[in-house]
Amino acid sequence: MAGRPLIGVSTYLESGARWGVWELEAALLPAGYPRLVQRAGGLAAMLPPDAPEHAAATVARLDGLVIAGGPDVEPVRYGAEPGPRTGPPARARDTWELALIGAALAARVPLLGVCRGMQLLNVALGGTLVQHIEGHAEVVGVFGGHPVTPVPGTRYAGIVPEETFVPTYHHQAVDRLGAGLIASAHAADGTVEAVELPPADGWVLGVQWHPEMGEDTRVMRALVAAAGAVGPG
Secondary structure, three states, X not given: OOOOOEXXXXXXXXXXXXXXXXXXXXXXXXXXXXXXHHHOOOEEEEEOOOOHHHHHHHHHOOOEEEEOOOOOOOHHHHOOOOOOOOOOOOHHHHHHHHHHHHHHHHHOOXXXXXXXXXXXXXXXXXXXXXXXXXXXXOXXXXXXXXXXXXXXXXXXXXXXXXXXXXXXXXOOEEOOOOOOOEEEEEEXXXXXXXXXXXXXXXXXXXXXXXXXXXXXXXXXXXXXXXXXXXXXX
């Protein structure tokens, strides 16, 4: 295709964000996301929460989709009651991003889920989450890291074949895998660190860590390459 693939990235929706003299409700995104898309050869477009009925039309204009990290998925989405360590719901994001995921899967638009995005992909396909684990977010507000080992023969292993040290900050994780999903990387404690659908179901990958906080562009480059191969929706 001509030009750089257009990669949509879902955003936070915050009740009060400050810049300059202003404190207002804001749709925002950590700069690492668009910078990573750009470094990987794509054009980044922010996708703030919208009505779910607009998801298909939105995805149709994209070449690829990233569901960004953020707050906990509301447990009602996977049939559970909130635990004592589960954060407040972000219902507008849950609704919009689930609609985006469904539209991307239906249209076979390449899809990457990052942290919360991976968890939401799992929930969208009928999976469940562990609401709290220890050791993956050791200091509040500070990214940590740990090694991740790929599962041989998976899409992720084809992108990153070796064990890598990844930036991480999360306290929830995949429990029961959603329909069709394959675990394609693990942490040393067994936590599922990447999931994917088989190639026959399109280019779909979720990673539990935060590639936008590191220097390794391979995962995003793989998404951008897939988006370029598919072309405009």
